[in-house]
Amino acid sequence: MTSYLKLAAKNILRHRTRSLLTMLGIAASVGVLFAVLSFNKGFTEGLAVELERTGLHFMIVPSGCAHEVAALVLHGAVIPKFLDTGVMEHVEGTAGIDLATPILVAxxxxxxxxxxxxxxxxxxxxxxxIKPGWEITGTIPRHEHEVLLGYEVAQHDNLQPGDHFSSPAAGVDLIVAGIVGYSGSQDDAFVYLPIQTAQNLLGYPQSATAIGVKVDDPTRIGAITESLTSTVPGIQIVTMGEVMNSVSNLAAAARALSLAIVLIAILISAVGVMNSILMAVFERTQEIGMMRAVGASRWDIFRIILNETTILALVGGVVGIVLSTLGARLIEAFVRSVMPFVPSGDLIRFDPIVALGSVAFIFVIGLCAGIYPAVKASKINPVEAIKG
Known part of the structure; x- marks a missing residue:
C-alpha cells in the first residue's frame, strides 16, 4: 500500500502547478463548508446562551409579529407599539409567576x-x-435619577460610578450608580434606568414595550400563558423557545443558500479533480502501457490513479480547514455585517467533529471523482499504448 501512495504522490508532483490549483479549488470549497457548518452550530449554541442571559421565561407584548419580539429580547430593537403598564396588575395576580417587570426600550x-x-x-x-451573571462595579440604581451603564457606554464616555451622565432632557441630572462588566453581548450597549425614570425621560408615561415574566415552575408555562391570554385582551405572549425558533427561521434561508453554494463549489471541485487526473492519464498513456507490459495488473493501475485523487482531496480538505480556522474572525465579521441578528461570542470555532466530517465528505467526493479516470487508465491496452 505504501508503494502505491509513494508512486501516486510522485505522479502528482510531476505537474505541481496543475495539482496546486486543483488542491486550492478543493481547499476553498471545504473551507467554506467547514465555516458554514461551524457557524450553524455556533449560531444555535450562541442563541441558546443569549436567551438564557435574559433570565426570563416569556415576554408579553402588544399583538404583532413574533420576529419583533425576538429582536426586542435579543438586542433591544425599538418596537413602535406600547403596552399600558396597568396590565401588570393582571400579570402579578396570576398564579405561578415568580416575577414580572415592565420593559421600555427606546x-x-x-x-x-x-x-x-x-x-x-x-x-x-x-x-x-434576571441577570445573575452580571458583574457590576458600583451598585444597582436605587434612586430615581441613578443609571446603570453598559460596558461599551461607560468606555465610550470614560465614566465611572459617581460621575454625572449627560442627558438631552433639560433639568434631568443622572448619576452613574454602577457599570456592568464586559459581557460580549448586546447588554454592553444599553443605558439602564428605573422604569419610571425612562418613561418620564422618553415621554411615554405608563407605557412599556414589553413585560418580562419569570415563572416559579417552567413546566407550567403553557397553563400560565393560556390563562393570561384569556384574561388580558390585545396581548401576545412569546416564550423564549418560540423566540429561538423565530430567529432560527430567519437565519435558515441564509444558511440554506450558503450550503447550496458550497455544494455547487464542491461539485465544481470534483469536476476539477476528475479533469486533472484524466489529463494526467492521457499524458501517461505510454507509461501506463509499459507498466502493464512488465506485469502491472489493471487493479494496480486502478489503485494508483485512485490514490492520486484521494491525496488531492485529503490534502486540499486539510488545507481548507486550516485556512477557514485562521480566517474565522474575518468570515464572522462579514456574516455579522449582512445578517440582521447574530449571537455574540465566537461562532466559528475549530470543532474536531465538524472538521473530520468535512474532510470525510470531500474524501468521498474525491473517490467518486477518481473512479472514472481510474477505470479509464486500467483499460489501457499495453500494446496499443506502447505503439503510440
Whole structure:
C-alpha cells in the first residue's frame, strides 16, 4: 500500500502547478463548508446562551409579529407599539409567576455627545434575579435619577460610578450608580434606568414595550400563558423557545443558500479533480502501457490513479480547514455585517467533529471523482499504448 501512495504522490508532483490549483479549488470549497457548518452550530449554541442571559421565561407584548419580539429580547430593537403598564396588575395576580417587570426600550439622541443612547427602562429590584451573571462595579440604581451603564457606554464616555451622565432632557441630572462588566453581548450597549425614570425621560408615561415574566415552575408555562391570554385582551405572549425558533427561521434561508453554494463549489471541485487526473492519464498513456507490459495488473493501475485523487482531496480538505480556522474572525465579521441578528461570542470555532466530517465528505467526493479516470487508465491496452 505504501508503494502505491509513494508512486501516486510522485505522479502528482510531476505537474505541481496543475495539482496546486486543483488542491486550492478543493481547499476553498471545504473551507467554506467547514465555516458554514461551524457557524450553524455556533449560531444555535450562541442563541441558546443569549436567551438564557435574559433570565426570563416569556415576554408579553402588544399583538404583532413574533420576529419583533425576538429582536426586542435579543438586542433591544425599538418596537413602535406600547403596552399600558396597568396590565401588570393582571400579570402579578396570576398564579405561578415568580416575577414580572415592565420593559421600555427606546433610542434617545444626544446631540451634545454626538450619539444615540439605547435606553432600557426596567424595575431595578429584579435585575439581580434576571441577570445573575452580571458583574457590576458600583451598585444597582436605587434612586430615581441613578443609571446603570453598559460596558461599551461607560468606555465610550470614560465614566465611572459617581460621575454625572449627560442627558438631552433639560433639568434631568443622572448619576452613574454602577457599570456592568464586559459581557460580549448586546447588554454592553444599553443605558439602564428605573422604569419610571425612562418613561418620564422618553415621554411615554405608563407605557412599556414589553413585560418580562419569570415563572416559579417552567413546566407550567403553557397553563400560565393560556390563562393570561384569556384574561388580558390585545396581548401576545412569546416564550423564549418560540423566540429561538423565530430567529432560527430567519437565519435558515441564509444558511440554506450558503450550503447550496458550497455544494455547487464542491461539485465544481470534483469536476476539477476528475479533469486533472484524466489529463494526467492521457499524458501517461505510454507509461501506463509499459507498466502493464512488465506485469502491472489493471487493479494496480486502478489503485494508483485512485490514490492520486484521494491525496488531492485529503490534502486540499486539510488545507481548507486550516485556512477557514485562521480566517474565522474575518468570515464572522462579514456574516455579522449582512445578517440582521447574530449571537455574540465566537461562532466559528475549530470543532474536531465538524472538521473530520468535512474532510470525510470531500474524501468521498474525491473517490467518486477518481473512479472514472481510474477505470479509464486500467483499460489501457499495453500494446496499443506502447505503439503510440
Amino acid at each position: 433610542q434617545l439622541p444626544d446631540q451634545q455627545r454626538g450619539k444615540i443612547d439605547l435606553i432600557y427602562g426596567i424595575e431595578m429590584n429584579v435585575l439581580e434575579a
